[in-house]
Amino acid sequence: MNVDWAIAVSVFLVFIGLGFILYWGMFEPSQDPVQGSLDVVNQKVLDFLQVDSWRVPVSYASPENGLAVLYFDYTWPEGTKNSARIFDSSLPLSCILQGDRLYFEADVEVGENLFDMTFANMSSPLMCDSILQTADANLSIPWASERTVRISQARMSQMLATDYSQFRESLGIARNFRVQAGPSLYGPQPPAYTNTYVRENHYLVQETGEPVTITVMVW
Numbered sequence: 001m002n003v004d005w006a007i008a009v010s011v012f013l014v015f016i017g018l019g020f021i022l023y024w025g026m027f028e029p030s031q032d033p034v035q036g037s038l039d040v041v042n043q044k045v046l047d048f049l050q051v052d053s054w055r056v057p058v059s060y061a062s063p064e065n066g067l068a069v070l071y072f073d074y075t076w077p078e079g080t081k082n083s084a085r086i087f088d089s090s091l092p093l094s095c096i097l098q099g100d101r102l103y104f105e106a107d108v109e110v111g112e113n114l115f116d117m118t119f120a121n122m123s124s125p126l127m128c129d130s131i132l133q134t135a136d137a138n139l140s141i142p143w144a145s146e147r148t149v150r151i152s153q154a155r156m157s158q159m160l161a162t163d164y165s166q167f168r169e170s171l172g173i174a175r176n177f178r179v180q181a182g183p184s185l186y187g188p189q190p191p192a193y194t195n196t197y198v199r200e201n202h203y204l205v206q207e208t209g210e211p212v213t214i215t216v217m218v219w
Contacts, residue, residue, distance in 0.1 A: 034219060037175050038197040042216040044171045045179055046201060048159065049214065053150040053206050056117040058086065060140040062108040069132055070140040071103045076119060083124035083206070086117045090209050095128035103134045117142065120206045122152055127207075150206040151214060156181045164188070180215040187217075194219045 054077075060070050076084065086093050086104045093115070095104035106115065159167060159179070164187050168177070178187035190196040201214040 034175065034195060035197050038199055038216070038218045041173055041175055041177050041218045042199045042201070044173060045177070045216050046214065048171065049151050049155045049181070050149050050203075051120040051122045051152045051155070051206055053118060053120040053148050054080070054145045055148065056119075056145045057143045058115040058117055058140050059143065060106075060108060060113045060115075060138065062110055062113055062138075065109050066107070067105065068108045069103060069105050069134060069137040070108075071101055071134065071137040072140045072142045073101050074117075074142055075100060077121065079123075080119045080121055082126045083122055084117060084119040085127045085207075086115055087209055088115055092209075094130035094132060096130050096132050096134070097126065097128045098134070102128060103132050103137055104128075105130075105132055115140070118206070118209065120150065120152070122154065122206065124154070149203070151181075151203045151212055153205050153207040156184070160184055160186055175218050177219075178217040180213075180217075182212045190217055190219050 056074070058070075058072060060068075062068065081097065084095075084097065084102060086095050086102065088106055093104045093106055095102055097103075102117070104115070106113065159181070162170075176188065176190075178185065178190060180186075196217050196219045198218075199216045201216070203212055203214065204210065205212050
């Protein structure tokens with residue numbers, strides 16, 4: 001008898017617990033519509049500022065220390081060659097393009113020297129436009145490319161120069177928003193006592209290789 005009573009009480013308590021769970025589940029607080037639109041606005045701004053970017057490691061085995069002019073041949077995707085630049089760590093190097101051959105000048109050391117070439121699918125003036133003596137250039141080796149996404153300085157400048165209402169309409173954004181691209185601010189100041197939702201995005205700038213934070217605010 002006592003066992004039956006205990007089982008009955010246990011079953012009753014289980015049903016009461018399930019009932020509470022189902023009841024409170026019907027009254028979950030809905031998401032703030034502004035918070036829900038943050039992802040959409042953030043992505044639309046990033047889609048405007050971003051470019052597909054490629055990084056190509058380049059190596060050169062030097063027999064001696066000193067200044068050297070190096071070269072390699074490369075087949076760029078259509079429309080990307082003008083944006084090509086080459087770096088020693090984060091330092092841009094003097095370079096020149098002749099057809100599909102890129103020459104560059106670097107301070108090399110005995111042994112393996114590593115450099116990075118970058119380019120992107122963006123409209124760009126010719127970036128490798130230095131004057132170099134190429135007669136005795138030494139062959140370097142480009143390796144497999146790595147595709148990433150970077151922020152275009154040119155597109156940041158284009159956004160900052162565009163009327164806010166026009167830019168907002170062109171992206172199909174209904175909410176008010178503000179963008180901070182590095183030190184630059186774009187868009188109106190959020191009103192006081194308003195719920196403002198913020199998203200930070202960390203990227204590298206295509207033209208310089210420097211880090212930049214893109215902060216999008218929505219209210």
